[in-house]
Amino acid sequence: MRVAVVGVGLIGGSVGLAARERLEATVAGYDLDASALSRAVARGAVDDAAPTLAAACHGAEAVFVAAPVGALPGTVAAVLEATGPECVVTDVGSTKRGIVSGVDNPRFVGGHPLAGAASAGVEHARADLFEGATWYLTPVASTSGILYERLHRLLRAIGARPAAIDPEAHDVLLAAVSHLPHVLANTLVEQATQALAAGPERLPATGPSFRDATRVAGAPSAIWTDIYLSNADAVAGQLDAAAGRLREVSQALRRGDADWIVEWNDRAAQERVRLMEGQLGAAALREVRASVPNRPGVVAQIALELGRAGVNIVDMALHPAPDMSEGVIALWVAGEWSAERAAELVGGLGYPVALA
Amino acid sequence: MRVAVVGVGLIGGSVGLAARERLEATVAGYDLDASALSRAVARGAVDDAAPTLAAACHGAEAVFVAAPVGALPGTVAAVLEATGPECVVTDVGSTKRGIVSGVDNPRFVGGHPLAGAASAGVEHARADLFEGATWYLTPVASTSGILYERLHRLLRAIGARPAAIDPEAHDVLLAAVSHLPHVLANTLVEQATQALAAGPERLPATGPSFRDATRVAGAPSAIWTDIYLSNADAVAGQLDAAAGRLREVSQALRRGDADWIVEWNDRAAQERVRLMEGQLGAAALREVRASVPNRPGVVAQIALELGRAGVNIVDMALHPAPDMSEGVIALWVAGEWSAERAAELVGGLGYPVALA
Numbered sequence: 001m002r003v004a005v006v007g008v009g010l011i012g013g014s015v016g017l018a019a020r021e022r023l024e025a026t027v028a029g030y031d032l033d034a035s036a037l038s039r040a041v042a043r044g045a046v047d048d049a050a051p052t053l054a055a056a057c058h059g060a061e062a063v064f065v066a067a068p069v070g071a072l073p074g075t076v077a078a079v080l081e082a083t084g085p086e087c088v089v090t091d092v093g094s095t096k097r098g099i100v101s102g103v104d105n106p107r108f109v110g111g112h113p114l115a116g117a118a119s120a121g122v123e124h125a126r127a128d129l130f131e132g133a134t135w136y137l138t139p140v141a142s143t144s145g146i147l148y149e150r151l152h153r154l155l156r157a158i159g160a161r162p163a164a165i166d167p168e169a170h171d172v173l174l175a176a177v178s179h180l181p182h183v184l185a186n187t188l189v190e191q192a193t194q195a196l197a198a199g200p201e202r203l204p205a206t207g208p209s210f211r212d213a214t215r216v217a218g219a220p221s222a223i224w225t226d227i228y229l230s231n232a233d234a235v236a237g238q239l240d241a242a243a244g245r246l247r248e249v250s251q252a253l254r255r256g257d258a259d260w261i262v263e264w265n266d267r268a269a270q271e272r273v274r275l276m277e278g279q280l281g282a283a284a285l286r287e288v289r290a291s292v293p294n295r296p297g298v299v300a301q302i303a304l305e306l307g308r309a310g311v312n313i314v315d316m317a318l319h320p321a322p323d324m325s326e327g328v329i330a331l332w333v334a335g336e337w338s339a340e341r342a343a344e345l346v347g348g349l350g351y352p353v354a355l356a
Numbered sequence: 357m358r359v360a361v362v363g364v365g366l367i368g369g370s371v372g373l374a375a376r377e378r379l380e381a382t383v384a385g386y387d388l389d390a391s392a393l394s395r396a397v398a399r400g401a402v403d404d405a406a407p408t409l410a411a412a413c414h415g416a417e418a419v420f421v422a423a424p425v426g427a428l429p430g431t432v433a434a435v436l437e438a439t440g441p442e443c444v445v446t447d448v449g450s451t452k453r454g455i456v457s458g459v460d461n462p463r464f465v466g467g468h469p470l471a472g473a474a475s476a477g478v479e480h481a482r483a484d485l486f487e488g489a490t491w492y493l494t495p496v497a498s499t500s501g502i503l504y505e506r507l508h509r510l511l512r513a514i515g516a517r518p519a520a521i522d523p524e525a526h527d528v529l530l531a532a533v534s535h536l537p538h539v540l541a542n543t544l545v546e547q548a549t550q551a552l553a554a555g556p557e558r559l560p561a562t563g564p565s566f567r568d569a570t571r572v573a574g575a576p577s578a579i580w581t582d583i584y585l586s587n588a589d590a591v592a593g594q595l596d597a598a599a600g601r602l603r604e605v606s607q608a609l610r611r612g613d614a615d616w617i618v619e620w621n622d623r624a625a626q627e628r629v630r631l632m633e634g635q636l637g638a639a640a641l642r643e644v645r646a647s648v649p650n651r652p653g654v655v656a657q658i659a660l661e662l663g664r665a666g667v668n669i670v671d672m673a674l675h676p677a678p679d680m681s682e683g684v685i686a687l688w689v690a691g692e693w694s695a696e697r698a699a700e701l702v703g704g705l706g707y708p709v710a711l712a
Contacts, residue, residue, distance in 0.1 A: 176551035176552075182565075184540045184543075186605075186621060188537055188540065189624045190627065191594060192533045192631060210533045213537040214628055214631075217628045218621060218624040218625025218628050219621070225614055229617065232612060235609055239603070240606050242599075249543075250596050253588040256588060261577075261584055262581050265575070265577045265581065272545045275570075
């Protein structure tokens with residue numbers, strides 16, 4: 001298999017390492033920064049350092065565009081231009097509405113791995129960076145089912161857990177679970193700096209909880225300015241809501257309302273347990289098979305329907321009938337609940353379905 | 357040496373383990389919860405499970421009160437009542453104004469270690485919990501110099517870095533670097549829960565940065581309600597300021613102000629580096645000696661003067677003159693800057709000083 005990576009930083013480099021190690025793929029790399037590209041070769045993240053974007057894409061079956069969000073539209077368009085009808089193109093940007101609405105091509109599937117590291121750059125790339133990590137995919141009605149399936153399996157093979165989601169839902173969700181935490185980390189750093197400036201001449205030690213809470217503060221502006229601005233409305237909504245909540249806590253404290261504080265804090269404790277429990281689950285895989293017509297959008301429709309319902313498709317396979325007019329899609333999901341829910345949902349879309 | 361620990365949870369238990377292991381102290385323990393006390397014995401955190409608070413304190417040279425903030429005034433008073441004139445009494449509460457202003461006794465020194473763990477209870481106690489951790493002490497003018505020195509050395513011996521600070525400054529600082537992060541963690545959990553509730557039926561995975569940012573969410577209400585309420589004005593001030601900052605970021609996003617976002621984010625990046633650098637520094641120790649009159653308050657005065665200036669007293673020793681009318685206080689500080697600053701500050705208080 002031949003894979004291309006356009007942008008060989010932490011994420012692109014890790015895709016390259018994982019594809020080489022786990023898929024024995026040949027990986028071509030391209031980066032505007034020639035020095036980053038040499039380092040990617042030295043790190044073993046790519047086999048070939050391509051002189052141009054088109055050269056990197058030549059003959060590739062899958063291309064990962066790992067560029068800053070602002071550079072995605074132009075780069076994805078160039079990659080689609082440079083690749084053939086059998087090549088799936090995806091990106092790894094942290095916001096999805098902009099790029100997905102801007103690209104109208106059945107070969108493009110928006111993507112976003114929930115993986116990262118404290119340090120950027122290909123030097124920190126790892127073949128196991130995506131092991132067990134959710135990797136959001138945002139297919140739309142025009143997305144090629146065959147290419148979606150290929151990308152899904154490729155991501156599974158490098159250890160990730162692909163999950164279909166609507167671009168709008170993705171951006172609102174990420175505003176809450178990623179962009180808001182980044183803004184709050186910056187806020188904590190600003191307030192601690194101010195509090196400390198009013199105190200001793202030298203900054204004293206802060207505790208381990210402060211280090212944890214500010215780990216993502218001041219994430220690189222070259223990446224994060226684009227993320228914030230491409231999701232400005234959703235992030236601003238989360239910030240306004242957070243500001244309102246902080247005022248509520250402040251008012252409860254000023255009136256010495258112990259009952260309110262206890263209830264608020266206990267609720268957070270319970271909610272956090274539920275959030276973290278949502279991560280678990282190693283139930284046995286069940287297969288769900290559906291007969292589907294061979295027309296564009298069916299795979300995306302099924303993937304999104306299950307994604308919206310919280311049913312994770314662990315793996316999938318398409319089996320076209322000899323005349324290509326229809327086919328069978330096999331889905332593997334974890335556990336009894338997911339299998340029954342998947343069958344119900346796929347049946348609800350009007351396709352004959354069976355639990356294998 | 358005989359040490360007593362009143363309240364044998366994570367912190368009290370760790371004091372016991374450390375004192376037994378590193379000081380070969382005999383540690384008596386007392387807890388209102390008999391089961392916690394048995395577990396402390398089983399864990400090796402205390403030698404003796406005392407049947408009463410007074411029995412635990414009998415013959416102790418130092419008593420650590422590790423009770424919730426709301427229970428401190430009564431418990432510290434009972435411990436002072438149960439101990440003799442040579443015994444130093446301290447607490448480990450997360451706020452200091454209330455307890456310090458409520459106790460007027462030269463044998464009491466308020467304290468607060470910046471150490472903790474994800475899990476409460478003596479089962480998680482460790483002898484090395486305080487290794488390298490800042491341990492704030494809040495001496496006042498009436499504090500006994502001899503007993504302050506004893507406590508300082510005891511804390512050094514169990515691995516901590518004692519640092520003198522005014523109770524008011526402590527509470528304002530902790531509102532920013534500890535209490536605010538806890539409230540923000542709760543807020544993140546609330547908003548993520550709400551965002552997820554609007555999406556898939558089952559909660560999807562959240563990324564590693566979300567886990568880091570919410571590690572302290574929903575910390576035990578039995579401990580934290582007291583902390584928040586005993587520092588209500590300072591915490592409310594931090595929350596109002598944070599709400600204001602979030603509104604500013606929200607407005608910048610809504611007007612698409614990339615320059616503002618870059619400047620704000622770059623500033624946070626620089627500030628975080630400075631905050632974390634403030635933790636480092638393994639410079640060679642220098643000794644500073646001062647001749648001081650033997651009267652109450654001198655040691656506290658010097659410790660606080662240096663603490664306010666950010667000069668950390670790594671170790672100290674008192675050498676009384678034979679007639680006890682005066683004495684020499686030897687201070688060890690790290691590095692040339694600290695030594696010169698310490699000499700300047702102690703000299704500024706009117707005491708003859710020399711760099712050894």
